[in-house]
Amino acid sequence: MFVRGRTVPVTDEAINKIKAMIVQGELTPGSRLPREADLADRLGLSRNSLREAVKALSLIRVLDVRQGDGTYVTSLAPDLLLETIGFVVDFHQDDTVLQFLEVRRVLEPAATEMAATRMTDGEVTELRAILAELGDAPTVEALVANDLRFHGHIAAGSGNRVLCSLIDSLSGPTTRARIWRGLTQEGAVRRTREQHEAICEAIEARQPEVARAWATVHVAGVEQWLRNALGEPEEPTTPA
Template identity: 35%
Template sequence: MSAAPSRRPPLAQEITEELRREIASGRWAVGSRIPPEPQLIDRLGVSRGTLREAVKALAHAGLLEVRRGDGTYVRSTSEMAGTARRAYREYGEEQVFEVRFALDAQAARLAARAADDDDLAALRALLARRRVAWAEGDAEGWIAADWDFHLKVAEASGNPLLHELYGTFGDVFHGVKMKQRLRDGFDACRAAGHEDLVRAIAARDEDTAAATVLDNLRYCTTWMH
């Protein structure tokens, strides 16, 4: 009995994957315009309809943005990042914070279970950088150090999916809205959710780790408007 012939995926699907690889590799940088349609048709050896179907699929996934009369631009490097960018545009800050409550609390619990000495050293170094930036009036430096700290907690959780998911929300959690929150009276160096969190992680205290993170997020919600 002869083997069943292998089935190739539809051509549009193959072209979609080829374009996705170009984006993921960084050859087409975020914010850049991809090569014009005639050039891609010639290079890929496909029809205009097939190419447009592939571009449409990637635009729907959030990787590309089609601008009428201007061309097609790279919006993000992965579907997950594309979803985060859509969240930044389409959802209110309260809804974003509700998601962050869940992600931060779980990252804190898992980090208290899995973090090693190198993770703890890195977290303490980031907090020191954060304090120096704030003392020097460097808002951009403070935002960067604060984000790197929380991203490191997610990495220390030992769950690579949680770390990747958290990382895609950088613009949402620490974008322009964060800078707008840094007004007179805002306590930018609270121990809750930071130094207290590191101590809880070092003590393997999952409940305290989650509680101090939630305490800090509740404080931040009072400065959202």
């Protein structure tokens, strides 16, 4: 098959055809695919290429192959499909950590702003309880673990499952940088706790813009520290 002068591999063609069936509503979440021979004939594919396409789509959680039962379309829930991002993220190199922090600086303040208006009173109470779990003199490792739970709870509280899944996928690569900062930068632990408290208070007070501002300061602080530690130039500031 040719598209704009290039050959599309038969497996890609098969993937595209199955994808089209899902997008067009012929196959819906939870539905079972027709028998392999029937589907291959219907789509004009070899059974081999269809088999490879099914294998590829099962790896990215679009299809669920159940031995002895058949192949089904998964729920297609965002958190399920975005799990594959976490797999890709796991292969990051140390020199890309800054890029992950830059993405966090874009996404987490937005999630925090949304959480300030969408979190239930019970969820806010749980957020406060997460902060209260730390003792007066936590280790850096305990603080970072608490930090991950704190931000994960806020992301979930945004009410946006796609945003929550993206933030969760991006948390891993920055964990070591957070620990490194806590061990080497004077006052980092104290500042982290103060900023968490300020974020929590803004969410409790239902002040989305303040919550967003504190979240930006919080993530940007880690990013700027890492830039300095790596000898990277500071980002240019945007004129007011």
